[in-house]
Amino acid sequence: MGRPREFDVDEALERAMRVFWERGYEGVSLTDLTKAMGITKPSLYAAFGDKKELFRKALERYTEGPADYGTRALEEPTARGVAEAILRGAVRTTTRPGGPAGCLGVQALASSEAGRPAHDMLVEWRNSWALRLEERFQRAVDEGDLPRDADPRRLARYVMTVTFGIAVQAAGGLGRDELQDIADMALECWLPNGVRRTHTEPSG
Amino acid sequence: MGRPREFDVDEALERAMRVFWERGYEGVSLTDLTKAMGITKPSLYAAFGDKKELFRKALERYTEGPADYGTRALEEPTARGVAEAILRGAVRTTTRPGGPAGCLGVQALASSEAGRPAHDMLVEWRNSWALRLEERFQRAVDEGDLPRDADPRRLARYVMTVTFGIAVQAAGGLGRDELQDIADMALECWLPNGVRRTHTEPSG
């Protein structure tokens, strides 16, 4: 009962996500948000809570939307396939023609105290991906897909580091082809069904 | 003639650099700066110009101070040595015990219009490193240090991408040992005196 909402909550959130993606948490004001979302401040407040909560929801939507390639990548049958899919997905998403360059999750590397909520959310977001990837690589070791002496955490950290680096480069304007080229280089350390080495120095 | 300055310009700039490094351009107010620098606003204005100019000078100082490992790295005798030194330097600088985690140059990946000056400076800063590295690798090809068919631009992009990724991870709290481990992995693509492959797919 009561007066029905006049705007589409889902679309408003989508627009908020877009704005945060483009300009970051600290770089966006409530006025920017309400303007982009097509609603007024009380409506925003009632539907999403304060700015921090709205950002949290936008980040969730980002994870399930533009960044869903990550979840799909983890379902690839081989560890190498997972790594390939993650890097390729990152390249595509950070250079999406209609969207902002870069990654919503790779932001707020430094912030004021006011930006700390978003900063912390993003650190946790990035770490959670590293963890999911590590668990997936551990499974690959257990299944014999990766060598028994492979180090899943190390491998996951490496892939995530390159992925984050790609996000930085994308934000700087590098194009899709150049970034995919970088991703390919990073994958050259891997054999088709696993890794070439994980801990030992090259033999020759 | 006239009244002499009561503060040390160099030390004030050092402190400003530190604050920008820690909280980013948009995350720092003039009040934060004057407080950290131990001077008042008119003094800041007279000595450094406005906030944007101060940031530019802080970035220059960063380049010649904490990030001088980059310039020194380019003087290494071999391309592999250059890559090693850059990655190792990035790891050390982004995890320096007394300093902020992360890299002053890897910030402002997304910003408001007000933050655009700093954003653009940083994009240019990162690109300039990629260029210097590319030129260094080109020299290595010319000297026979790298194979004739190596692609200097590709190699430079790869190294810089990993370097930026390391900065992101450092900002997220990863420690020095873990990051050095990642750097080592990135270097495993290289033979002692060059690269294993640059353009071709792995043979097996």
Place this chain on the structure above:
DNA sequence: AGACTTATATTCCGAGCGGAATAGAAATCG
């Protein structure tokens, strides 16, 4: 119809922003 509920629109809040202006203090000159 009319009470009730929940939306929307407008207005306002104290605080802080980047920046500028003004006033006073400390040095060097003739």
Place this chain on the structure above:
DNA sequence: CGATTTCTATTCCGCTCGGAATATAAGTCT
């Protein structure tokens, strides 16, 4: 000394911030 110059300190500017309060419109209930 006293004029000049350049620093420092204080104050103020218009503006915007995130957030809250108030008032009104638009629905659903009995």
